Amino acid sequence: MGAPSFERLRVLDLSRYLPGGYATQVLADLGADVVKVEDTGLGDFCRHEHPQLGGMSYYHEALARNKRSVALNLKDARALEAYLKLVETADVVVESFRPGVTRKLGIDYDTLREGNPRLVYCSLSGYGQDDPRSLRALHDLNMQAQSGYLSLNGGVKAPLHLCDLASSMVAAQSILAALYDREVSGEGRRIDISMFDSFVWWNSLLDARWCFQGGTLDERSVIYPADCCFYNIFETADGSRLSLGLIEDKFWRAFCEDVGAPELAEKPEGAYGRVCELVASKTLAEWEAWIAERDLPIAPVIDKGAAIGQMLECEPDMMAYCDFPRAGRVLQTNLPHRIAGMRPSISDFEEAPALGEHTQAVLRELGWSEAEIMELVESGGALVAGKGAS
Structure with a gap:
């Protein structure tokens, strides 16, 4: 599955919920080794969303297939040492902490690039790393509200998280652009993704219309108002x-x-x-x-139901069911990127990992002995999960 060039890429995903996970899903499906680096408590919050099958959340199954999970307590000195060693082997790091948290943990871009100058480091936040608004607790709907978008659609809450999806697209594009630039320059890049700016980009046609209409735009003056006949x-x-x-x-x-x-x-x-x-x-x-x-x-x-039935019949390479060990029969949606020789096959998809399912394997790859791994686990610095864990 995937292309050989992507199989050589290692991506460390420290993000939670949709924006980072959706962006790294593209790389995982294309064959990159995407390692979810999660805490030893709850892990990625999306693991606990309902509905669930076999202890696996729909959210996690949709965003974490083809990835590996390593559970580390980065506040533990030995666990942090393991993570820094892992970064030396990585091409990309994706994180979504509030600005300043990574510096406190000792895993910020300036620190990591000293050991890996080719590292592409992508940070996602509400308004960017240097904007004080990113320090506030905000979600997708709040930023839609602040963009002016909700004033144009009757204030309807969309069933999709539009700001999250916009920032996922921008993050994936930015990572790929930085990786291409690295092939030319030999240097990594720091990427600062603002969820709000990403959605503003999606609003560009609306904002241009506002300008051309002399600074006015409401439900009656959008291109297709609520009572549009055609x-x-x-x-x-x-x-x-x-x-x-x-x-x-x-x-x-x-x-x-x-x-x-x-x-x-x-x-x-x-x-x-x-x-x-x-x-x-x-x-x-x-x-x-x-x-x-x-x-x-x-x-x-x-x-x-009708739409999915239609997709299953007409485009089985885009949507199909997979039989996974924990969740059972699960509907999976493929990448829409139809690149000759690079598009993955749904039949090759691997189920989203249990929390810490690959901790042992990854630490072994770093040269850790079984005794060292167990010592770290027993001290609370890492979590090793069995196949039955979620």
């Missing part, structure tokens, strides 16, 4: 829903003509209400038959 979701006669994406004028006019309402082609006042009535005049099945005879960007809104 790009919206409408209810059918049987309570189902239909999505209309008739952005291009040719599609909108063809729709108006074919539904017997050519007077709507110029999008007059009240067009939204009229389209609501038109869509509500047929059942979803009737609309599906109508759509099948036309080349129009219209599609039913289907639920997750």
Whole structure:
């Protein structure tokens, strides 16, 4: 699985929850040796989210496949020594502590680069390492609120963590860019990822529109407002829903003509209400038959079960079930990166690790004897988990 070039990469992931884990998931799936370095208590908080199967959290199974777990108490001198030795073998470190914590622990970029000048060190925080707002307790929704985005969508809380996902994308891109630069310069880089800035980047079209409209933007002045007649979701006669994406004028006019309402082609006042009535005049099945005879960007809104069933049938290389030792039969989603010769196979995926499952193996790789490992474990500096641990 993965490409030989990625199999030579070692990534140490000290992050918790989605932003860092999602970014390093890309590298793990491409074949890099991603080692989750977790504390000996709870480990990554996402391990404990519900629902769970076989003691394994859905969150952890989605973000930690193909990775290894080493559990170390970095406040313990011997455990810290082991971690610093591990860093010497690493290409990338990813962390999401609040600014200043890594320096207190003795694992900040300036310290680590002394032993490994080729290290790419990626820090994720709310607003960046030098912004005092990053010292506050904030989550994804708070930053969406501060970006102005929630004022444009009716204040609806999205089922996906948009700031987290934006920062994951930016982190993965930055890591790959820094690794490429390292091949040229021979030097590593420090990467400072701001979750807020990452989401601001995703908002660039909205912010440009705000500027072009003279500094105004609200729900009524966004490109597709809530009562948009041609790009919206409408209810059918049987309570189902239909999505209309008739952005291009040719599609909108063809729709108006074919539904017997050519007077709507110029999008007059009240067009939204009229389209609501038109869509509500047929059942979803009737609309599906109508759509099948036309080349129009219209599609039913289907639920997750139907969508996943469709994916499993049409794109088994993108979504499939894996039989894992602890959780059992688990749905897994592949990378969308279709790079010839590099895309992983879902059938090769390994289950997310138990906390400390690979502590012994990794410490052995560093030259530690069994006696030294057990001494560290008994002192509380490390955790060694069996296959049954979560």
